[in-house]
Amino acid sequence: MNSSNNILDSIRIVLVQTYHPGNIGAIARAMKTMGLNELYLVDPREYPADEASSRAAGALDVLDNAIVVESLTEAIADCTQVFATSARKRNYTRPQVSAEEAAGWIKANPNEKIAIVFGRERMGLSNEQLGLCQQLLYIPGNPEYDVLNIGSAVQIVSYELFKQFGLHRDDLVSTTETSSIEASAESEEYASQQDMERFYQHLESTLSDTGFLVKNHPGEAILRLQQMFARAQPNAKELRMLRGILGSVDKLTNKT
Template sequence: MLENIRIVLVQTFHPGNIGASARAMKTMGLNQLTLVNPRQFPDEEASRLAAGAEDVVDNARVVTTLEEAITDCVQVVGASARLRNMPLPHYDEPDDMARDIVSFASDAPVALVFGRERFGLTNEEIRCCTHQVSIPANPDYGILNLSQAVQVLAYEVFRAWRHRPDSNFKTAAPRSTPLPTQQQVTQFHDHLHRVMQDIGFLTQPHARTGDHMHALFTRAQPTRKELSILRGFLNSIEQKAGPSRCVDAGVNGDAPKK
């Protein structure tokens, strides 16, 4: 199960923080590290500060976009201060997040996403996530180093996994209702946005209707089957609007069969 839990670091500035984060991960049984546009990597400082977790650093996957890092994940949790203007589900307590992410990881990849050392994740990057999580801290000085934040959340994840009543350090049973990947979810939202534009529903851009619809379906967390039904519903609307605009109703985004 822990193999399905991915730590994603976005545009890390100091290579030493990559090594220290790898060390924090390995102490909690995590080894899936993905780096999005690191400023400097590979680097001797990253290997030096890994201090026994060099294998995590050496096997790190490097990608150019956050979307590429999480495309196959069914849950993506962004670590950040709570943003009231982002209507995503938010975990106020890391242990609540950890229990959920361990449950989802029983049969599909999930991700914990950490932003830059100085200013974290951008609003656009948080929109790529399904949830947010914050680490409770001293309100007068709530500043954590990147690797410290990784350590705290990695510990909560390991603790939740270790205390699962059905795990006993073993792989839990797969979920009976698999969730869609982020690639499939993105295809659905693109389809929904296109249909809303085509039927003239998006008449007030300032209302952020698209953002609210995105948040609605994120909270609902439809299964793959439910997402397929929604795609079929959108496809039917497009057929009424004009056959040339039809797309496949499945969740894989394939071209329609003739």
């Protein structure tokens, strides 16, 4: 099992299409303050940038080690559990948890590779990007003014993680929300996002060959299937079994 410090080291913060480079620097500072250091930047508008460096203060090492990728799929490919973030609850078919509950879930599942995804300053995450995530992490606030700066959002989430893994004072660590799920800590690791994407491609191909899907218009059916499997969160062993089932169907349809 990973130690608390190792868990913090392995939690990835992902920023999607960040508009202001200063926000990237401020987020690096917020992360380092709370013991986080793994930062991925998905298609940032302007980076590297002097403004990012100046806002990072003493967290230039986090910026220097940040990895820039073109898509969210790349950023989370090796992750087994991905949290999308939002300022409020949404019409979302997957589990919705507060920042504190998310930290508790991560504590109860210490062997998972975690990514926490933050969207664009003005528009957040697209529906397609939300579809790549297993859980929605929301930060409750004033319902009449739920506009939260992205740097503040990262700071809040980072603090909840630090409470769970960076501190050792019982009066600061909340366990009420997590006691019922502690038993899952030793369960087999979830399948990685990369493996899930390969499974979805295989699933769509097989269902098209059987005639269940119209090849050029898989439409809503495949999306609903993806949502169903995302809710189920199969582990690596279960995913191999599902791929085996698809392979058997492929043989029956004479697929080469």
